[in-house]
Amino acid sequence: MADPMRIRAQAAGDKVTVRVLMSHEMETGQRKDSAGKVIPAWFIQEVTATHNGKPVLVAEWGPSVSKNPFLQFVIKGGKAGDKVAVTWTDNKGDKRTDEATVS
């Protein structure tokens, strides 16, 4: 199981800015190890975000997103106390979901 994500969600007016920091290697499949063998690609393929259980964003990523990916987005019509959950799935089928409360 991967490490937890760090999610910060802050309300400003009726908008909520969500910042997510995921913990993932994001191996491109282009690099080689010391023995000259290609390190297989291992990266997050899909990220979904929900706001109070309602899906608001789906992202498909390639291997060129940085290691330990950062994502920032803004939800319209949110307020403090709302729940924001983020789920990612990588190309090995690993998943992780974390939830945060808007402050």
Added chain:
Amino acid sequence: MQTRREMLARSAKVAGLLAAAGFLPMSALAAWPQAAFDAKNMAEAVKALGGTGAPTESKDVTITGPDIAENGAVVPVGVATSLPGVKRLLLLVEKNPSVLAAVFDVTDSIEPNLNTRVKMGQSSNVFAVAMMNDGKVLYASKEIKVTLGGCGG
């Protein structure tokens, strides 16, 4: 005692199970747009994602990022548009082995303004593409210079 035939049958079964469970690379997500990430330029990527129109440059789409990135492994970029009716926002790095970096399917509850970080192998143009609900494809570009590439070892 195991016969060769039994063993072959068994290994085929195991491979099938692995594929079903998504352990074999690239088969984990059926929905992941493989063709788009294999594309070699912007037009191909847009086409693979169902875009019909030819990409046109637009001032209503903006891309933010540094002029010079010291470390190509972590380049902060943002895509945004002021237009309503956006279906998808794409982020592309022209000279990366896989041109398409990220696709964001936005809904009405999200502002079409996203920030993330990408890897860049070398100095190149970075494109923000907005695919609209009415089929239009608009883009903006920015050149980002990289002093240390992020794709090598």
